[in-house]
Amino acid sequence: MKRTFTDVERKQSMERLSRSMTIADIKQVHEIESEVFTTPWTEQAFYNELLNNHFARYQVIEMDGIIAAYGGMWTVIDEAHITNIAVRNQYRGQKLGEQLVEEMKENALSLGMKKMTLEVRVSNEIAIHLYKKLGFYEAGIRKGYYTDNHEDALIMWVDLNQKDGAK
Numbered sequence: 001m002k003r004t005f006t007d008v009e010r011k012q013s014m015e016r017l018s019r020s021m022t023i024a025d026i027k028q029v030h031e032i033e034s035e036v037f038t039t040p041w042t043e044q045a046f047y048n049e050l051l052n053n054h055f056a057r058y059q060v061i062e063m064d065g066i067i068a069a070y071g072g073m074w075t076v077i078d079e080a081h082i083t084n085i086a087v088r089n090q091y092r093g094q095k096l097g098e099q100l101v102e103e104m105k106e107n108a109l110s111l112g113m114k115k116m117t118l119e120v121r122v123s124n125e126i127a128i129h130l131y132k133k134l135g136f137y138e139a140g141i142r143k144g145y146y147t148d149n150h151e152d153a154l155i156m157w158v159d160l161n162q163k164d165g166a167k
Helices: 008-011 024-037 045-053 096-110 125-133
Strands: 018-019 055-065 065-076 077-089 115-121 137-144 153-159
Touching: 018 096, 024 045, 024 055, 024 065, 024 077, 024 096, 045 115, 055 096, 065 096, 077 096, 096 115, 096 125, 125 153
Parallel strands: 077 115
Antiparallel strands: 018 055, 055 065, 065 077, 115 153, 137 153
16 A cells, blocks of 8 residues: 655655755755845855855755755854845745754854854844844844845844853
């Protein structure tokens, strides 16, 4: 008798591979970027990040051959700045964003970074909750930061040298 799998079982059985982003990933990463953000980066921007920006570090999570999520950061002196994190809609709810942030924190720490920062839309309560869960704290507001609707950005920081992320 042939066994049928539920959606949950199928998702749990998927092979999850986290690795550095390559030029070959740009098309799929741009698809995610366009799906998730109202003002997506261009493919050329990602080429520039990978080929010309020696501060840039990008990684992807691949599931069964498909790029399901990606994240990027810049490492400057002793600080890491998360530039973008995105998860394809069909892969949300599987803690991929959480995995990416944790891996980016570990990578930044291994590169000698002491702190990590990011900006997030003040209306993005899900992301803010995740970042707080991962030790980030609120540090200020960038007024009118987002060009699509002039929404404010919440600035958040985490101390990478403390396990609990405390200031």
